[in-house]
Amino acid sequence: MKNHFIDRLRTSGLRPTKQRVEICKILFDRKETFHFTIDRLKKIIEKNTKSKISLATVYNTVHAFKNNGYVKEISLHGNKTFFDTNSENHHHLYDQETGDLLDIRNEDILLSKVPPLPKGKKIKKIEITISIENNSHNQKK
Amino acid sequence: MKNHFIDRLRTSGLRPTKQRVEICKILFDRKETFHFTIDRLKKIIEKNTKSKISLATVYNTVHAFKNNGYVKEISLHGNKTFFDTNSENHHHLYDQETGDLLDIRNEDILLSKVPPLPKGKKIKKIEITISIENNSHNQKK
DNA sequence: AATTAACTTATAATGATTCTAAAGTAGAAG
DNA sequence: CTTCTACTTTAGAATCATTATAAGTTAATT
16 A cells, blocks of 8 residues: 555655656566656556646656666666666566567576676666567478 | 788778778777777777778678678667677676776576467567666665 | 669758656645 | 644756658769
């Protein structure tokens, strides 16, 4: 419920405004991971509340959530930036044909060898994206 | 030398213009892999030739090379698109602090388990990016 | 050399993201 | 409960990367 989000915002130093709570509802009030772009999120908010929200507010709030570790930015080709409400370390299956983006569970993937790192450096993050396509592509003749 | 590039362009159906040959020299006349953004490439060309080149030409040519498999687009966070003259299947080490981007050789990395794919889909491409940072971050107390 | 399709160019258009400055609101203090 | 202040939201302008356009230029063919 609402209080849950308010606590979450407070502990991040964010004032629980009407807009932020509304965004929280959409992003975090769900079982499944949610992948979104800023403008899609904006459209959903406006449909849900039947009122306008400023684009800048959506950007600011999502970035605040990102900085506080509630959402994660995803690297994909293309012009728009995607975010993911699953901020744990995990990976993605991406279908460029349909635009579908699916989380890969940690137990479903295993990187068993990593390269030597430059002196004085350590791993900060590993991102694996597996792009998929229909079986019919490049079929054997 | 020059003829090498001209052949390479011809076999891709690209006319070997002055500008394209110049871009070829910068991209392919080197031992090491080269990672670049469009505007950095433009600056290098202008420095080398001491004359201007149109931004649109750089974009068009790099995209033509991409479509012909001479360069590869790299997914990284951030606003600018990076390209890589190593168009083989390979992966990257990325140091966000310095902006350094290094190729990982195929024998230095091993993905030993991949997730189940949706029905009728197959793997098209796998991209792994390992972000690194200085050892001094989050040091044990 | 003449012809033509491909190419380069400068500039305009677009689209995503960020900035700005003014008006609104949450929370603290009285 | 009112006042005050700092934080927020907002609309619109500004910016940045990229793509489109239309006019002039060039490579290759005759």
